[in-house]
Amino acid sequence: MKTFIYMVRHGESPKTEGNERTRGLTDKGKSDAFQITELLRGEGIEVFVSSPYQRAILTIQELAQCSGQEVLIFEDLKERIFSSEDNRIPDDELFPLLDKSFSDPNFALTGGESNAVCQNRSITVLKELLKIYRGQKVALGTHGAVMTLMMEYYDKQYDLNFLLHTSKPDVYRMEFNDQELVEVKRLWNMP
Numbered sequence: 465m466k467t468f469i470y471m472v473r474h475g476e477s478p479k480t481e482g483n484e485r486t487r488g489l490t491d492k493g494k495s496d497a498f499q500i501t502e503l504l505r506g507e508g509i510e511v512f513v514s515s516p517y518q519r520a521i522l523t524i525q526e527l528a529q530c531s532g533q534e535v536l537i538f539e540d541l542k543e544r545i546f547s548s549e550d551n552r553i554p555d556d557e558l559f560p561l562l563d564k565s566f567s568d569p570n571f572a573l574t575g576g577e578s579n580a581v582c583q584n585r586s587i588t589v590l591k592e593l594l595k596i597y598r599g600q601k602v603a604l605g606t607h608g609a610v611m612t613l614m615m616e617y618y619d620k621q622y623d624l625n626f627l628l629h630t631s632k633p634d635v636y637r638m639e640f641n642d643q644e645l646v647e648v649k650r651l652w653n654m655p
């Protein structure tokens with residue numbers, strides 16, 4: 465039986481306001497969320513789940529409201545913790561860290577988690593979602609690294625190079641036959 469997971473990476477978020485958990489969307493990010501709603505409202509999505517981080521929730525909230533649904537929060541869908549849970553790692557430190565992490569899945573900075581740990585906790589949730597919502601369409605509010613790691617679990621082509629070519633926002637529709645990934649289609653094709 466076919467189950468569809470729509471990976472929705474959040475829209476633009478202010479990098480200086482609030483912490484990892486609380487920072488929301490910029491004006492552009494709000495417009496990104498509106499475009500996500502327009503793109504996906506006709507898909508027949510019935511279930512809306514998200515990372516607990518505000519920027520991910522806010523990107524799919526309006527879409528969920530259009531279907532009269534709440535966004536269900538899963539702590540283990542949060543973004544990979546790079547250095548410490550509440551602080552954003554600066555962009556110039558992020559690339560070397562990602563590079564090292566994708567070469568060595570067990571590498572972690574003090575206070576952070578490794579790719580392997582992040583993949584394991586997020587995949588546990590995804591497998592459960594595929595069981596509970598078998599045969600349904602699920603939108604999942606997410607982030608670049610944790611999304612890539614969930615996708616990489618099923619198909620090694622979703623690697624660091626893939627992550628570096630994603631956008632904010634972005635949308636990938638993953639088609640599953642029970643627990644097996646059958647196809648991935650990128651639905652976001654705006655610049």
Ligand SMILES: O=C(O)[C@H](O)COP(=O)(O)O
Pocket residue numbers: 473474476477478479543552606607608609
């Ligand atoms: O999706 C992501 O890459 C993370 O949530 C980080 O987003 P940011 O660029 O807003 O820090």
